[in-house]
Amino acid sequence: MNHKRVERLMRERGIAGITRRRRRSLTRPDHQARPAPDLIGRDFAATRPGTRLVGDITYLPTGQGWLYLACWLDLATREVVGYAMAEHHRADLVVDALHMAHARGRLESGRVAHNDRGSEYTSTQFRTAVTQLGILASTGRTGSCYDNAPAESFWALLEAEIGTHEWPDRATARADVFAYIETFYNRRRLRRHPAWGYLTPHETRQRHTLAA
Template identity: 75%
Template sequence: MGRAVNRKRVARLMHERGIRGVTRRKRRSLTRPDKKARPAPDLTGRDFHAEAPGTKLVGDITALPTTKGWLYLACWLDLATREVVGYSMADHHRGDLVVDALEMAAGRGRLRSGCIAHSDRGSEDTSSQFRRKIVELSLRQSCGRAGSCFDIAAAESFWALLKEEIGTRVWPDRATARAEVFDFIETFYNRRRLRKHKVFGYLTPAETRQRHQHDLAA
């Protein structure tokens, strides 16, 4: 409201009223490289842009804490629109977690033949199950370097946003966490969150995809 207030006073008032700001937990790395697997080449080179939807994806896995154990979430983002086109949740992070998320993206008709699916070198993304699905869907697999968060920076940025928006608390159970993640992705992030597009201006991810489709049809 235009008043200068000392940060110590703000800290005192927050402490007296039990108010806490949102803080990020230290990220629990889930990357467990399979030393026997031969990783795919890096086809992105840290270029997290795409000219058209369905041509380049980035994916990763994160873990959300509940009193009943961890809930693992896998997501695939379209780099042309930043829309979450596929995601899955489970009480494990085996290979079928990322496969289910990729199948969701393909089932929505959001992927083109030859689309790049970029991820880290975790055992889930280098598994034979995942490789077979890549071939089945006519995609191209791409892997960043082991232990480098910068090679999947777009996915890391999405995790940071998700955990800021829905909080960093421990959920009472996996069902509650699932419901909040679903609401965040489908209600807020894909359809309501504005981001600046270099051509179209401020649009939501879903609106960006629709604009691309409109231009293609024209």
């Protein structure tokens, strides 16, 4: 079928495709801070859940302004184990998301938390939090999205599957993000690849638990 016919049929039925918006980078390096070493080195595999996490921040447009979202993904399952939303992207945001992952009991002793060199992750507040939780901090290089590829990939999925429209207010956006992560992504979205056994992130974690 010719693409022009598809375009005509879509116009006649009021169908519009979803296009991903260009994300502006939120990474604001603190040149005074000394970043943690890169303990991941683009090796995004993990043999057990709770041992290696990757984190990042994105933003969603609403009628009240931006809603910022911080997430931590488990590299063994690709499950979102901790997240937080706020009107700002200060260090509190990433720390709250990390505390959520810890409170859920999804982390092991000596685990690694990997992220970019944004000021939120090089702050004293974040460093204090990871030390108190017994976490080894890890950072990629400045300006290299490939050093944190799984987190960037999750943002692409979220934007494509939740939609890239503007929410009327932050409360509505929060509700949609919660439903996407807790109801769909973690528990219903199959990872269509033999390496993941065509399981959801939640089922992948359960498989690891049974194997242990």
